[in-house]
Amino acid sequence: MEFADKVVVVTGAGSGMGRAMVSEFIARGARVAALGRTLEKVEESVRLAGDPEKGKAFSVNVATESDVVRVIDEIIALWGRVDVLVNNAGVLDSYEPAHTVSLDAWQEVIAINLTGPFLMSKYVIPQMLEQGKGTIINIASLSSFSAAGGGSAYTASKHGVLGLTRQLCFEYGAKGIRVNAICPGATATPMALHGGTTEALPDMASGVMKTPAQRWCKPEEVARLTAFLAGGDADFVHGSAFVIDGGWLTAAREAF
Numbered sequence: 001m002e003f004a005d006k007v008v009v010v011t012g013a014g015s016g017m018g019r020a021m022v023s024e025f026i027a028r029g030a031r032v033a034a035l036g037r038t039l040e041k042v043e044e045s046v047r048l049a050g051d052p053e054k055g056k057a058f059s060v061n062v063a064t065e066s067d068v069v070r071v072i073d074e075i076i077a078l079w080g081r082v083d084v085l086v087n088n089a090g091v092l093d094s095y096e097p098a099h100t101v102s103l104d105a106w107q108e109v110i111a112i113n114l115t116g117p118f119l120m121s122k123y124v125i126p127q128m129l130e131q132g133k134g135t136i137i138n139i140a141s142l143s144s145f146s147a148a149g150g151g152s153a154y155t156a157s158k159h160g161v162l163g164l165t166r167q168l169c170f171e172y173g174a175k176g177i178r179v180n181a182i183c184p185g186a187t188a189t190p191m192a193l194h195g196g197t198t199e200a201l202p203d204m205a206s207g208v209m210k211t212p213a214q215r216w217c218k219p220e221e222v223a224r225l226t227a228f229l230a231g232g233d234a235d236f237v238h239g240s241a242f243v244i245d246g247g248w249l250t251a252a253r254e255a256f
């Protein structure tokens with residue numbers, strides 16, 4: 001019940017890691033604002049968490065400033081504070097080589113994966129500053145360090161998320177706001193499993209089996225790391241990028 005008096009905001013909460021985070025934080029006593037584009041999906045995440053009184057679903061596009069302003073206002077009106085923001089919403093791109101990617105396709109991925117975390121942080125930070133405390137966790141990727149986990153837009157956006165994490169740490173760490181990133185490897189969610197959110201996705205299963213862990217990451221494992229980083233035991237952890245990848249980045253025998 002570590003989070004009993006805490007308010008947690010999770011974006012991209014309608015599936016995958018975000019859905020697991022909603023359950024994890026509610027199980028640890030938090031009130032959780034579950035944000036996603038499709039209201040029914042985030043409502044289902046709250047229902048699956050098993051304590052509906054503790055969760056509230058909100059429909060929001062994290063790339064749309066007016067949506068973000070509205071939803072943060074609604075959460076603060078409802079619960080009066082925001083202790084934890086998890087910028088988890090994200091999309092893959094088409095894996096096309098850069099010279100064939102349309103500007104619209106590039107901008108959509110950057111808008112969701114990079115501008116989204118910026119906007120959410122921008123409008124949550126004033127509340128955290130008023131509280132004198134808060135923590136932001138950005139879900140980055142192995143694509144924050146290396147190429148080939150997507151196309152140019154995905155890789156650039158995830159490198160950018162790490163840069164945003166470090167800059168926010170610099171600007172707000174001494175003001176009580178801890179900011180960190182989590183960099184998952186191949187995780188068994190709708191995004192990464194074959195037949196998932198983009199038709200261009202390569203089959204990662206054989207690469208997964210060649211990592212030291214020889215299996216997919218479970219979304220619940222990312223959710224538990226998120227809860228650790230959000231909690232008091234991580235009070236000294238600022239500006240870090242936590243890799244959770246079964247050893248892929250260090251000792252892969254196959255690239256993405």
Ligand SMILES: NC(=O)c1ccc[n+]([C@@H]2O[C@H](COP(=O)([O-])OP(=O)(O)OC[C@H]3O[C@@H](n4cnc5c(N)ncnc54)[C@H](O)[C@@H]3O)[C@@H](O)[C@H]2O)c1
Pocket residue numbers: 011012013014015016017018035036037038060061062063088089090091092112116139140141142183184185186187188189190191192197
């Ligand atoms: N699955 C992996 O292997 C993997 C690896 C590294 C990083 N990641 C990152 O983890 C995060 C979670 O992804 P996941 O694997 O759980 O996939 P997922 O597709 O299940 O979840 C992503 C969620 O974000 C939501 N979303 C997309 N655009 C949005 C928008 N504009 N506004 C609000 N919500 C939006 C989607 O509806 C979806 O529910 C993403 O940022 C992704 O880039 C995933």
